Amino acid sequence: MDFNLSGLSSAKRSLESERVKVLILGAGPAGMSAALYAARAELAPVVLTGTALGGQASLTHVIENYPGFPEGVGGLELGELFQKQAERFGARFEFDTATSVDLSKRPFSVKTYSKEYLADSVILTTGASPNHLQIPGEVELTGKGVSYCATCDGWFFKDKKVVVVGGGDSALEEGLFLTRFASEVTIIHRRDQLRAGAILQRRAQENPKIRFVFDTVVTAVEGQKAVERLGLKNVKTGEESTLDTDGLFIFIGHTPNTQLYQGQVEMTPAGYVVTDMEMRTSVPGVYAAGEVNDPHFRQVITSAGMGAAAAISATRFLEAEE
Template identity: 65%
Template structure:
């Protein structure tokens, strides 16, 4: 079993940025990448809002650069997945598919996954017309026609945001009324670019290199229709990748890890950063920032641990 000062779980912007800071603090961090090396940017075509890249950068390139920067200072990235953790004592146990580790501090940066519709064409066209983030991709849909799937607050917020760019935004909702609050509903009703289809589901997203059309079905009449469209934005939920911490760390009602402003979770020595603990901003730059905070705090925690172990030593 390896014994580490700090283990970072996850290799998205939060985990890899935590690795830069932890490595530069001489903590020799071990990053366990998880199934998606580089996290969500590894499936993002173009990132235009990460500072420092005025021409934009592809998602995979961005995370490779952050990884390289962390490795330059001694961070080690292992391609494996954490399957079990034991957080009950001040030294933590982490089990992966191939090994068992012990760590004095842990930074959790396991991110989150957008809930998928699960219809044909959806996954194939992610980043090519299918999106789960209007803030990220809205800009690419200037003068285009898009649909928004969902009926909650985030669906309406994203639909309203998309009206800054798109020519038309149709909200597709499977019930006969929205779940979103009245203020957002009022704003959507007053917006001339927004239209809606109730009792309707998307059954297929069609296209080869990009979205060309969508097929809808009315759940009351079973009537189907296929019409041209440029983009499909899906907002039916956001699932934090925190299942392995259930029962050991405090979470909100949707499963996000609860942290204080300093990235501390409910267990001293365990920190969390990025989308696993962030139901609101969900951006690469905010996740990276939280990764930096978590690593700085982990460093302080380890120094205090050492002070307690050697009280007389200066």
């Protein structure tokens, strides 16, 4: 019997890798929007969702400032709507995670746990992850009273006292959400003024369950099997104290998820991908959108707009080549 070994080898390679025109890393608002626009351009984009479809927005209980939803919309629900709309035009979502990225030559190589993608263009929309306080007890008690997602864990603190650390929009939004369950929400901020928007500040200040502690940082999380108390320090006087609490929710900013691209595209000192107005990175054919390159606005609508711009730019790039 005559075996065609070269044919078998070719078949094996085709199973291990896939060539695509547009590969999108991340499935938050930026990635979803990029998928929609690339799909409408008939580029059959593939989206690697990572571990969370919808990105950080999917963890928000209600999004009240996305146009078209006057009564607000759940973050998870909005992500599902984004996905359905993109799939309607031919986008494909793969529930897989990139493990390595090579942007040194085209086609660009992106390896996942299950296969390798060879892409003519890549759109980076991997977002950002919440920062940690880096204090004693934080890691040990994560999931035992320490949390970074009120919408995920708020239900577990019904009729209990909780602390929120942070002074921006996310801290106040999540603090307000926690009042649905907790008997008392203490918001601790290291400065003497909040950074959140005026409407959120007014809502929080008018909520009878919320109180504020300013000029203060959390220095330790204490407890045996769960969070029992926090160590506090006033940054102006140096005075130290403790506060009994059942939970600690941390919202002190984010770090961009750009580790896979380090040294391959230009980045800021903080690790955000540098792009021009058309979402182009320093590597031709590679684009970035959303919180991976936006440390300023961090809104669903701005991320979605950036994703659309990135897909349009990628489309024009590929058309110019043809």
